[in-house]
Each structure stands twice: as structure tokens, then as C-alpha cells.
Amino acid sequence: MTDYPVNMDVKPEVTAFFDPATWTISYVVKDPASNKCAIVDSVMDIDYAAGRITYESADALIKHVEDNGLELEWLLETHVHADHLSAAPYIQNKLGGKIGIGKNITIVQDVFGKVFNEGTEFQRDGSQFDALLEDGDILEIGELKLTVMHTPGHTPACMTYVTGNAAFVGDTLFMPDGGSARADFPGGDAGMLYDSIQKVLALPDDMRLFMCHDYGPNGRDIEWETTVGAEKEHNIHVGAGKTKEDFVKFRTERDAQLDMPRLIIPSLQVNMRAGEIPTDKDGRPMLKVPVNGL
Numbered sequence: 001m002t003d004y005p006v007n008m009d010v011k012p013e014v015t016a017f018f019d020p021a022t023w024t025i026s027y028v029v030k031d032p033a034s035n036k037c038a039i040v041d042s043v044m045d046i047d048y049a050a051g052r053i054t055y056e057s058a059d060a061l062i063k064h065v066e067d068n069g070l071e072l073e074w075l076l077e078t079h080v081h082a083d084h085l086s087a088a089p090y091i092q093n094k095l096g097g098k099i100g101i102g103k104n105i106t107i108v109q110d111v112f113g114k115v116f117n118e119g120t121e122f123q124r125d126g127s128q129f130d131a132l133l134e135d136g137d138i139l140e141i142g143e144l145k146l147t148v149m150h151t152p153g154h155t156p157a158c159m160t161y162v163t164g165n166a167a168f169v170g171d172t173l174f175m176p177d178g179g180s181a182r183a184d185f186p187g188g189d190a191g192m193l194y195d196s197i198q199k200v201l202a203l204p205d206d207m208r209l210f211m212c213h214d215y216g217p218n219g220r221d222i223e224w225e226t227t228v229g230a231e232k233e234h235n236i237h238v239g240a241g242k243t244k245e246d247f248v249k250f251r252t253e254r255d256a257q258l259d260m261p262r263l264i265i266p267s268l269q270v271n272m273r274a275g276e277i278p279t280d281k282d283g284r285p286m287l288k289v290p291v292n293g294l
Contacts, residue, residue, distance in 0.1 A: 180237045
């Protein structure tokens with residue numbers, strides 16, 4: 001395993017934005033020593049039934065950045081989301097910054113390029129993104145160092161971003177009473193997910209962990225921040241020393257009972273393009289619905 005550098009003395013300023021339509025939390029992560037920042041897992045709004053795209057969620061992020069005099073360095077995706085659409089290019093057009101994702105996006109593009117019958121004009125080399133990130137890469141947000149940790153299992157391209165005393169885990173983990181994400185999408189693997197979770201849990205116990213989703217289990221209020229120590233002790237899927245064998249058995253049986261995410265069809269088409277909406281031969285924004293393809 002890569003020896004990931006950790007500096008718990010650095011405390012990034014993290015502002016969370018919850019999108020109730022998709023249960024997604026986006027983050028503005030600010031360097032405490034400068035006005036530089038990054039955005040993690042932005043959301044573009046869609047009324048799927050009406051085929052209508054809007055930008056209220058993204059505009060809230062933009063307003064926060066502008067109101068606080070921040071300069072955007074990075075737009076980071078923890079993975080190709082299947083439950084919401086990324087607003088990265090819309091925000092980039094307003095604020096600048098580079099769009100980054102794990103280099104295994106190419107695997108996701110290859111798989112779903114076939115599912116959606118994309119032609120040869122759809123590039124499967126990740127070139128839609130500004131940076132394809134590898135395990136152990138270090139990014140700079142002003143004076144803030146951000147380490148990239150490859151945490152596959154939910155998808156092949158899942159990344160956790162560790163900066164100072166904060167880590168952004170995407171769907172690799174949920175809050176302790178939420179457990180973990182499914183691993184049954186193409187390229188997912190429950191055993192690999194367990195191993196990735198152990199990498200996250202090897203970080204210091206006081207490391208703050210920020211979730212990409214929360215669903216308020218058992219009617220509690222929405223939450224998105226916990227710690228490594230709390231996950232190790234209380235996570236209902238992997239905490240208290242649960243074995244890999246037990247996790248794989250549970251995760252496999254549980255995943256077989258889950259419905260497809262409501263927005264999986266538009267999300268995959270948009271997110272594998274770095275947030276750009278596909279177009280038809282006449283240049284009009286257009287989404288496909290593969291029949292019995294997922």
C-alpha cells in the first residue's frame with residue numbers, strides 16, 4: 001500500500017451543501033492559509049420526467065465561492081456517480097479550475113460506452129477531464145496538500161481525497177449507521193470495497209470523514225461528517241472487527257435486493273463525459289434510454 005502522507009495539524013475549512021433531491025453532499029474545501037479552494041462532488045439539477053436541466057445547486061456553490069472571495073483550483077469527482085449529475089463544467093465555466101477524477105474512468109467509459117451504444121466519436125480515454133488521478137498523487141490547493149487515495153469497489157475509479165485532517169470518501173463509506181455503498185454495478189467488487197474501506201480506516205482515528213451521501217436512516221437528521229474512530233467502532237457493515245468474508249456475504253446478498261438508482265441513466269451518460277450533456281447528430285442535448293441494458 002502507498003504510504004499516504006497525513007498532517008493532522010492542518011485543518012481545511014469545509015463547507016457542506018446538501019441536495020435533498022439526490023441526498024448528495026457537495027463540499028467547498030478551503031486552504032486555511034489562502035483564498036484557494038476546491039469543490040468536491042458538485043450537483044447539476046435535473047427534472048428527469050420533463051427532461052429539464054437547471055443549476056440551483058451549482059449556483060449555491062458558485063455564490064459561496066464568490067461571496068467569500070475564493071479562487072477555485074480544482075473540481076474533484078470521487079467517482080462516476082450513478083445517482084446525480086455533475087455540474088463540474090458549468091462551474092468551471094463560471095469560476096475556472098481543473099476537473100479531476102481517478103484514471104480508471106477509462107474502464108467506466110469503456111463499459112458504459114457499450115451500454116449506451118456510443119459511437120467511435122465518444123472518446124474512452126478520459127480526455128473529457130483535465131486530470132486523471134492516480135493513487136498517491138498530491139494536488140495543491142494554495143498551500144494545502146491533497147493526497148489522492150484509490151479506493152475502488154463501488155466503482156473501479158473511486159477515489160478518496162485526504163487533505164490535512166479531512167478526507168472525502170465518496171461512496172466508499174456512509175455514516176456509521178448507514179454502512180457502505182453497493183458494489184454490484186459493472187466493475188464493482190465487494191471484496192475490493194472491503195479492502196478500500198480498510199485503507200480509509202487505517203488513517204488516524206481523529207481524521208474527519210466527509211460523506212457524499214446520507215439518507216437519514218431511521219428518521220434521524222441528515223449528517224455528513226464523522227471520524228475514522230467512529231466508523232471503526234460503530235459502522236454497521238464493517239465496524240467492530242467485521243471480517244472480509246462476512247462483509248462480502250452481506251454486501252452481495254444486500255445488493256441483490258436493491259433497485260437501480262432513480263437517475264442512473266442520465267447520470268452515467270453525463271458523468272462519464274465529465275458533466276457534459278451528450279448531443280445528437282444535430283448538436284441538440286439528448287439522453288438515451290437503453291432497454292434492458294442495465
